[in-house]
Amino acid sequence: MKAEIISIGSEILRGQIVDTNANFIAQKLATLNIELHHISAVSDNPEQLLTALKLAFNRSDLIITSGGLGPTEDDITYKIIAQALQLKLVKYQEIEEHLREIEKRLEIKLSPSNLKQIYLPEGAKVIINKYGTAPAMILEKDNKIICSFPGVPYEMKKLVNENLTPYLIKKFPPTIIKKSKTLKIIGLREAEVNDLINKCFTQQTNFTMGIYAYPEDIQLNLTTEAINKEKAERLLRDLTEKLKNILGNYIYGIDDETLEEVVGKLLKAQNLKVAVAESCTGGMLGEMITRIPGSSKYFQGGVIGYNSRVKEDLLKVPLGVIKKYGEVSEQTAQLMAEGVRISCQSDIGISITGIAGPGGATEKKKVGLVYMALANGKETITQKHQLFGDRQLIRLRASRRALNMLRIYLSGTQQS
Amino acid sequence: MKAEIISIGSEILRGQIVDTNANFIAQKLATLNIELHHISAVSDNPEQLLTALKLAFNRSDLIITSGGLGPTEDDITYKIIAQALQLKLVKYQEIEEHLREIEKRLEIKLSPSNLKQIYLPEGAKVIINKYGTAPAMILEKDNKIICSFPGVPYEMKKLVNENLTPYLIKKFPPTIIKKSKTLKIIGLREAEVNDLINKCFTQQTNFTMGIYAYPEDIQLNLTTEAINKEKAERLLRDLTEKLKNILGNYIYGIDDETLEEVVGKLLKAQNLKVAVAESCTGGMLGEMITRIPGSSKYFQGGVIGYNSRVKEDLLKVPLGVIKKYGEVSEQTAQLMAEGVRISCQSDIGISITGIAGPGGATEKKKVGLVYMALANGKETITQKHQLFGDRQLIRLRASRRALNMLRIYLSGTQQS
Numbered sequence: 162m163k164a165e166i167i168s169i170g171s172e173i174l175r176g177q178i179v180d181t182n183a184n185f186i187a188q189k190l191a192t193l194n195i196e197l198h199h200i201s202a203v204s205d206n207p208e209q210l211l212t213a214l215k216l217a218f219n220r221s222d223l224i225i226t227s228g229g230l231g232p233t234e235d236d237i238t239y240k241i242i243a244q245a246l247q248l249k250l251v252k253y254q255e256i257e258e259h260l261r262e263i264e265k266r267l268e269i270k271l272s273p274s275n276l277k278q279i280y281l282p283e284g285a286k287v288i289i290n291k292y293g294t295a296p297a298m299i300l301e302k303d304n305k306i307i308c309s310f311p312g313v314p315y316e317m318k319k320l321v322n323e324n325l326t327p328y329l330i331k332k333f334p335p336t337i338i339k340k341s342k343t344l345k346i347i348g349l350r351e352a353e354v355n356d357l358i359n360k361c362f363t364q365q366t367n368f369t370m371g372i373y374a375y376p377e378d379i380q381l382n383l384t385t386e387a388i389n390k391e392k393a394e395r396l397l398r399d400l401t402e403k404l405k406n407i408l409g410n411y412i413y414g415i416d417d418e419t420l421e422e423v424v425g426k427l428l429k430a431q432n433l434k435v436a437v438a439e440s441c442t443g444g445m446l447g448e449m450i451t452r453i454p455g456s457s458k459y460f461q462g463g464v465i466g467y468n469s470r471v472k473e474d475l476l477k478v479p480l481g482v483i484k485k486y487g488e489v490s491e492q493t494a495q496l497m498a499e500g501v502r503i504s505c506q507s508d509i510g511i512s513i514t515g516i517a518g519p520g521g522a523t524e525k526k527k528v529g530l531v532y533m534a535l536a537n538g539k540e541t542i543t544q545k546h547q548l549f550g551d552r553q554l555i556r557l558r559a560s561r562r563a564l565n566m567l568r569i570y571l572s573g574t575q576q577s
Numbered sequence: 578m579k580a581e582i583i584s585i586g587s588e589i590l591r592g593q594i595v596d597t598n599a600n601f602i603a604q605k606l607a608t609l610n611i612e613l614h615h616i617s618a619v620s621d622n623p624e625q626l627l628t629a630l631k632l633a634f635n636r637s638d639l640i641i642t643s644g645g646l647g648p649t650e651d652d653i654t655y656k657i658i659a660q661a662l663q664l665k666l667v668k669y670q671e672i673e674e675h676l677r678e679i680e681k682r683l684e685i686k687l688s689p690s691n692l693k694q695i696y697l698p699e700g701a702k703v704i705i706n707k708y709g710t711a712p713a714m715i716l717e718k719d720n721k722i723i724c725s726f727p728g729v730p731y732e733m734k735k736l737v738n739e740n741l742t743p744y745l746i747k748k749f750p751p752t753i754i755k756k757s758k759t760l761k762i763i764g765l766r767e768a769e770v771n772d773l774i775n776k777c778f779t780q781q782t783n784f785t786m787g788i789y790a791y792p793e794d795i796q797l798n799l800t801t802e803a804i805n806k807e808k809a810e811r812l813l814r815d816l817t818e819k820l821k822n823i824l825g826n827y828i829y830g831i832d833d834e835t836l837e838e839v840v841g842k843l844l845k846a847q848n849l850k851v852a853v854a855e856s857c858t859g860g861m862l863g864e865m866i867t868r869i870p871g872s873s874k875y876f877q878g879g880v881i882g883y884n885s886r887v888k889e890d891l892l893k894v895p896l897g898v899i900k901k902y903g904e905v906s907e908q909t910a911q912l913m914a915e916g917v918r919i920s921c922q923s924d925i926g927i928s929i930t931g932i933a934g935p936g937g938a939t940e941k942k943k944v945g946l947v948y949m950a951l952a953n954g955k956e957t958i959t960q961k962h963q964l965f966g967d968r969q970l971i972r973l974r975a976s977r978r979a980l981n982m983l984r985i986y987l988s989g990t991q992q993s
Contacts, residue, residue, distance in 0.1 A: 171787065172787060172789065172798070173600075173603070173616065174603055174613045174614070174615075174616065175603065175604075175607045175613075176600050176601070176602075176603030176604030176605070176606070176607050176613075177787075177798065178600075178789075179595060179596075179597055179600040180595075180596070180599070180600070180616075181595055183596070183618070184589075184592055184594075184595040184596070185592070186592075187589070187590055187591065187592030188591075188592030189592070190592070191591045191592050197590045197591075197592075198590070198619070198620065198622075198625055199590075199617065199618070199619060199625075199629070200589065200590065200596075200617065200618035200619075201615065201616065201617050201618075202599070202615070202616035202617075203614070203615060203616075204614065206614075209614055209615070213615070216632075231767065231790070232767065232768045232771065233767070233768075233771045233788055234771075234775075235787070263965075266943070266963070267945075267963050267965060268963060269766075271768065272766075272768040272769060272771070272772045273772070274768050274771055274772060274775075275768050292966065292967070294768075313790060315792065315970070371593070436887075437860075437881065439860070439863075441867075442864070442867075443860070443863045443864045443866065443867025443868075443872075443876070444853070444855065444859070444860025444861060444862065444863030444864040444867070444879070444881065445860060445864040446860065447855075447859045447860030447863075447881045447883075448858070448859045448860040448861040448864050448972075450859065451857075451858075451859025451860070451883065451972075452859075452968070452969060454933075454934070454935055454936060454968060455936065456859075456883075457883055457884065460859070460883050460884075461883060461884045461886070461887055462880065462881040462882050462883035462884050462887035462888075462891075463860070463880075463881040463883075463887075464878065464879075464880055464881070464891070465853065465860065465863045465878040465879040465880070465881065466878050467863075467867065467872075467873055467876050467877060467878035467879075468873065468876075468877045468878050468921070470877070470921075470922060471852075471877055471878035471879075471921050471922075472878075474920065474921075474922075475878075475880070475891060475920060475921075504890065504891060505884070505886075505887050505890075505891075506886060506887075506890075518870070519870055520870060520871065552868070552870060553868060556864075556867075
């Protein structure tokens with residue numbers, strides 16, 4: 162079976178956006194062992210789209226399009242698919258109901274152009290879009306499959322994961338089984354991870370391994386292959402164990418697990434409440450912790466002490482200490498963590514204070530210098546980091562390091 | 578003239594990398610007014626590449642490939658181009674000299690496979706790669722042009738800028754000049770923007786207009802065309818004015834301007850300080866405001882009142898009010914904004930309290946219900962929103978709406 166992706170949108174051809182949708186779908190197809198032989202991007206010009214769709218329908222068995230499903234004039238995907246496959250556009254009751262339901266729930270009036278969205282090619286298996294208005298579809302015709310998803314990446318990803326993936330697994334049960342896992346690492350650099358691993362693995366035989374560096378973490382992607390699920394899973398388990406021995410608690414999570422989720426689970430299990438005192442990160446640490454539904458169980462809140470008066474009034478950091486050691490100092494970080502622990506009545510207080518740049522550096526304190534502290538009422542741990550990157554990257558890394566400090570503390574271990 | 582881009586590399590089709598090269602080249606072509614009608618990504622499988630090249634040579638006048646020029650077995654671009662165009666591969670002396678020169682300069686021994694790189698299709702105008710080993714080329718045949726560049730983004734960009742751009746300008750002196758601008762809109766939905774615009778523009782003649790929906794905003798991209806720069810700019814100015822009249826203060830910024838930047842400028846100009854009181858957004862609003870370097874000039878800090886005790890202790894919202902009206906209510910939002918204004922000694926206090934979901938909804942208060950307030954010491958404005966999306970999207974939209982409320986307040990205008 163040969164698959165093909167068509168990304169639809171003039172903004173791609175004008176170079177205004179990078180087509181990341183095709184990449185996401187390509188990854189999905191790879192995990193399902195479906196051969197992708199072509200990716201195209203075409204504009205929303207009717208003739209060009211028609212030619213591209215006809216060509217795809219000739220040479221491919223599975224065609225996945227993204228884009229061109231919105232309410233505006235230039236959203237012509239369904240119209241042209243119907244034309245290419247010689248199908249009628251018909252009205253789908255369930256889409257209209259969904260749109261009416263949105264109208265009611267959001268107490269808005271949908272515009273007439275939204276109503277265009279209830280017409281899809283005849284025979285389509287409609288996928289109602291819970292994340293927006295544009296419906297997706299899967300359509301089988303002449304032993305071929307054509308599927309269409311919205312161009313908004315967030316909506317497309319959700320709808321592909323929840324609808325296309327299960328559909329394809331059922332339709333084409335894979336013969337060679339691949340199993341993949343991602344180990345998520347924090348506290349080491351890419352080259353350090355690489356060196357540690359190379360010491361232990363000289364040859365890669367029944368698995369592949371890729372190291373990817375992101376601003377948030379390092380991800381180690383493992384894939385094993387075997388003739389059945391059990392064998393592939395056993396290979397993957399063995400490999401994972403070996404890597405866990407090498408990388409220890411630098412591994413914070415597996416696959417979709419996030420650092421804030423891992424920290425949340427630890428806090429909940431230990432029945433502890435946390436509060437944050439943030440300066441240079443301006444609320445980012447609190448924002449990360451509260452991404453997790455139910456975080457109110459263990460997150461009390463916090464103080465954004467951007468100004469030194471707020472540090473004094475709400476965190477009880479004496480202005481004298483700030484004047485003597487500076488806003489960015491171990492002493493200030495320590496008192497901020499202790500102060501927020503008391504003012505928010507939590508078990509643990511965490512603080513961050515640093516120089517995110519580009520201004521604010523001095524001879525001794527460079528951009529990227531960040532102090533953080535963790536107070537539990539008995540003792541206060543502090544850390545000093547010299548972080549790399551632009552303003553937003555430094556803030557992101559500082560917040561992640563503080564979350565990691567909390568994770569290491571809660572796990573009762575240490576990181577060198 | 579019709580142009581086409583072909584990105585060559587199995588790693589793109591396996592989803593291992595995002596094809597950013599095509600986007601770079603598309604941008605270049607757009608500035609040169611060359612119509613790009615197709616972008617393809619194909620693997621380094623000889624048959625598939627041959628088919629793609631023949632097809633491209635049939636339907637396009639200018640074909641630009643990237644990738645597949647390296648020294649390894651799967652680098653087959655030149656071989657297959659020669660096959661597709663029925664040309665011989667011939668040895669180019671100047672490439673061999675360049676490789677020998679690299680050997681000498683870096684004191685390394687090039688591998689035999691590097692020597693494959695000295696063979697290019699007959700008639701090619703060779704581009705020596707100062708940034709690596711793989712040579713690029715421009716080849717004219719049968720009134721068509723095919724150009725090949727390495728897949729390494731850094732090398733490709735340098736070689737395109739230094740060689741392809743001047744070549745194309747000389748070959749096709751632009752007769753039409755394009756000018757573009759992006760209007761950034763908040764407070765309207767995509768379909769509403771579309772309807773407002775369609776009322777005023779029945780025909781698009783000397784400009785193109787595209788509406789794009791993002792989680793953060795709606796963006797309206799305008800492009801005008803004329804025979805010279807002055808005319809294109811005047812058209813763009815007139816069009817912008819017309820749209821400003823239609824969309825009013827729903828337009829918050831132009832091109833790269835961000836909402837937090839616009840708000841920051843307004844605060845600075847009016848010499849006002851702001852503080853935030855956040856519940857469901859957990860610090861996101863503070864994080865956004867502090868993305869701007871120098872935001873300490875106008876941002877005091879704030880309180881993340883996730884827990885009702887923190888709302889009571891640090892924001893002075895009486896528990897009685899919370900019990901009577903609920904944490905998510907107009908009354909609580911109002912008192913939070915007034916409270917943070919006083920506790921952080923700012924001119925303006927802004928608050929957000931809502932149900933980000935997925936849990937926490939009741940019969941009367943649905944997921945996505947968000948109250949926000951703005952207090953200036955004389956009066957307190959409140960807003961109620963029913964927002965759409967998952968937890969993180971609702972939080973994002975709530976923070977953006979609060980920033981927008983501040984922008985509208987500071988601009989002294991109103992939004993319907």
